[in-house]
Amino acid sequence: MKNKFTSGLSFKLISTIIFVILLVEVFIYLPSVASFRQTWLNDKLSVANVAVRVIDIVPEAMDLPDGMADKLLDSAGAIAIVYKSAGQSRLIEHSNILMPSIAITADMRQNNVISLISGAMDTLFLGSNRTIRVVGATLNEEQSAIEILLNEAPLRKAMLIYSRNILIISLIIASLTAFAIFVFINISLIRPIKKIINNLIAFRQAPENATLILKPSKRGDEIGIVETELSALESDLFSQLGKRRHLADLGLAVAKINHDLRNMLGSVQLLSDQVANLDDPKAQRLAPKLVHSLDKAIKFAQSVLEHGRQNSTEPKPQPVDLQVLVNEAALDARISKHPNIKFSNLVPDYITLKLDPDQIARLMINLFNNSREAFEASGTRTEKPEIIVNFENRNEQGLAIIISDNGPGLLPRAKDNLFVAFEGSAKAGGTGLGLAIAREIIEAHGGTLNHIDKEVGATFEISLRSSLIFE
Ligand SMILES: Nc1ncnc2c1ncn2[C@@H]1O[C@H](COP(=O)(O)OP(=O)(O)O)[C@@H](O)[C@H]1O
Ligand SMILES: [Mg+2]
Structure with missing residues (x-):
């Protein structure tokens, strides 16, 4: 047997609404998680840019004070920074972290939506244990580009938390919307439809009961029209049923009369046959006419009876x-x-x-x-x-x-x-x-x-x- 809840209109409605909202959320989620990643990486680049400026103040001949490079790198969350200064490339590395041999590149100067989204997906699915080389524009005009090397794992973690939050919010929005729409539709549609259905079932079982005729509410919308039309239909049906019953009674009476009439006509026919056998020429001339008329009368009685019996049946094509x-x-x-x-x-x-x-x-x-x-x-x-x-x-x-x-x-x-x-x-x-x-x-x-x-x-x-x- 079908589950009554899952086959009902409300269930279909709620699941459709939730599904559609979640689908829409996916389309919103993809660009938003991409932009989250973009911002995160750009933030790191900004910090690196500031760090680079600080370092640039130190004259080239002089070494950086002990641990200063590491501190600057830590503040940007980076393993290394590469930048150009006065036409020369400079590399600042972390002293305690080994330079990885492979890194994937994220060029932040390119910001078309597709590459941003695919970059975000790449990080989410594959970025648990990689190094990422982030390339960005510098604040300093003579410097063409700045690159930083970072661990991708913290980025991925931040993105996962962000995604989880979005999922929670989406679910809340979807359920609230579905619930609100459900309540609205239930009150304005499903309940009146159920009322109409119940009325239909009850009326079909006892169409001779005039108290079951639907009393339309005064709604002006489509449901209101259905109610008025149905009410009119039921009234018509009720009165036609009454008429039909009278006709059926009448038909029964006709059938009885017909039956007796045919018997009587039958005996008259016998009589007229005997008259035809009389010697009287006048009787012989009239008798066939009498028989003919009687024949017609009997045929008529028969066809009327047959028509009454034939209840018009639905064609079976x-x-x-x-x-x-x-x-x-x-x-x-x-x-x-x-x-x-x-x-x-x-x-x-x-x-x-x-x-x-x-x-x-x-x-x-x-x-x-x-x-x-x-x-x-x-x-x-x-x-x-x-x-x-x-x-x-x-x-x-x-x-x-x-x-x-x-x-x-x-x-x-x-x-x-x-x-x-x-x-x-x-x-x-x-x-x-x-x-x-x-x-x-x-x-x-x-x-x-x-x-x-x-x-x-x-x-x-x-x-x-x-x-x-x-x-
Ligand atoms: N093909 C026809 N040619 C001439 N008159 C016809 C024809 N078909 C029907 N009619 C006329 O229409 C009338 C109604 O036909 P019908 O409904 O079959 O009743 P019935 O045949 O019992 O008289 C007939 O009485 C006849 O006058
Ligand atoms: Mg005919």
């Missing part, structure tokens, strides 16, 4: 060969081997889309049935009845599947409520469910279904996102 799917739907809708209707499937055979095959097939069957029924109802009015399915990849504008026929086209009264369940039908025995269901299916796939006005026949266009194409 999978790669589907569109050409095959269209062919199968055409077979189911009895248009592909129809004696009078020509069916042309112009979908290329390499098109694979991510769709719910059952739902899309149902949609296609509904559209094909409508076309077929329109042709059959119009009799022989259309010369060469044809249903065509086309596919277009419009790239940025998405994909389109176009189903068109050259039949009689939509009646004006069909156009008005075309996609509204139980309203859209303009034919005897129609339920007006076909197109309503078709649109619902396409919208669940993130697309749209529209009727396109053309001079001849009826054309329906399915638009889908390009991302549904499977490659």
Whole structure:
């Protein structure tokens, strides 16, 4: 199981802040430790410069008083000093310390940042037991340069202490900042977010409980907007749920009525069959009409019931060969081997889309049935009845599947409520469910279904996102 503390927002936040601050501190630390070393070495050079001046006062012929050179060198912390005086190089050495044979050079006249930083790193990592030759400018103008030899260890020690202090200060700054930001964010963000999350969880468990609807605080910021929107969403959901429950009750009643009605219609049908067998010619003429009407009534009752049962399920997309799917739907809708209707499937055979095959097939069957029924109802009015399915990849504008026929086209009264369940039908025995269901299916796939006005026949266009194409 995940540790609740380390997976929370606050932990991520604090560790990120501390990490960033320490990272920034490294960038500040490098130049500052370099400058610390520069100052330290320059201080030694200054002392050496003063010492050299003192020595220069003593005339050359005279020897320095006993121990004076050593004292001067000690005051500069140096083993030896080399300087030029009156065109001549002079060396002052310590009498008790052996002159080392190797020394690394630090030229203090060069002060570009990179060489200073690399010098500092060199001292820190390698300078525990070395001698360093420090070269600097002199105060005296005739003297071009002054050099001192020193032990590097004291410098390194001073730098380590300095680094340790910086580290301590950085840690204190990082923790204080992280703590301050954490407290601020916790109060202004994390706590309200937790409140919202808790509300969401509680409301989801009991959306029929109106007291669980979030009461937004009066904040004007983004959290405030989330709260108001969520509160509105929950209110909507609450009232829709109420409506749904009423509808469900109604549906149940309809189903019961339907069931009884179908039984009754069944016995009426039996009766009418018997009437058809009577000798009376009038009864024989009327009976088939009666049977036909009853058939339609039963079919209607059945489709209404089916629509009620079909709770719109979420599509389960999978790669589907569109050409095959269209062919199968055409077979189911009895248009592909129809004696009078020509069916042309112009979908290329390499098109694979991510769709719910059952739902899309149902949609296609509904559209094909409508076309077929329109042709059959119009009799022989259309010369060469044809249903065509086309596919277009419009790239940025998405994909389109176009189903068109050259039949009689939509009646004006069909156009008005075309996609509204139980309203859209303009034919005897129609339920007006076909197109309503078709649109619902396409919208669940993130697309749209529209009727396109053309001079001849009826054309329906399915638009889908390009991302549904499977490659
Ligand atoms: N291809 C078409 N040609 C002519 N009219 C159509 C076509 N498709 C649909 N319609 C009209 O739209 C109406 C609604 O269709 P639909 O929603 O499938 O309901 P139903 O088919 O049950 O009437 C139909 O009654 C019909 O008048
Ligand atoms: Mg239909």
